[in-house]
Amino acid sequence: MHFEFDQSAPLYQQLADQLAEMIFTGIFKEGEQVPSTTQLSQELNMNPATILKGMNQLVDQHLLEKRRGRGMFVLPGAQKQLAHQHREAFYQDYVASLVTEAQRLGIDEEQLLALIKRGYQNGKA
Template sequence: MHFEFDQSSPIYQQLADQMEEMIFSGLFPEGDQVPSTTQLSQELHINPATVLKGMNMLVDQQLLEKRRGRGMFVTAGAQEKIMEKRKEGFYQNYVASLIQEATKLGITEDHLLTLIQRGYQNGNTQN
């Protein structure tokens, strides 16, 4: 388990994002317990309140659940929730702007689909 922090956003947000990635990648499998707030704050040398704020973000997103006296655990279906969130983000961040730019360039839907198919056939986006 390795965390990296920078100045791009608050530490609690970066912690939540990195823990989400660890859940998505299976490092923290569904049903498993995640490290405690105390463990993380000591290991990462950050304030326990900062760790708790990041972890509570994941609780609010229903990716982690608190079990009284036992700790926090990855919820069933957490990976699927992350996948759906990322798919929607992909649409918002890439597809919508792709369509907007294609429209400006006069690229029809059919031609855009052809270009996308060409990208898949070539296995990259360099062409």
């Protein structure tokens, strides 16, 4: 398990994002316990309150559940929920702007689809 932090966002948010990515990629599987606040605090040399705040974000997003006296566990369906969020972000970040730019260039839907198919055939993005 490897975490990387920078100055781009609050530490608790970066922790939450990285834990969510670990769930999405299957490092933490559904039903599996994630490291405790204490474990992460010691490993990352970070305030336990910061760790808890990040983990509570995932609880609020219904990705983790707290089990009193046992720790936090990945909820069933968490990976599917994250996949849906990633697809939506992909649409917002890439597809919507691609369509807008295509329209600006006078590329219609059929031409755009042909360009996308060409990209897949060439193995290029």
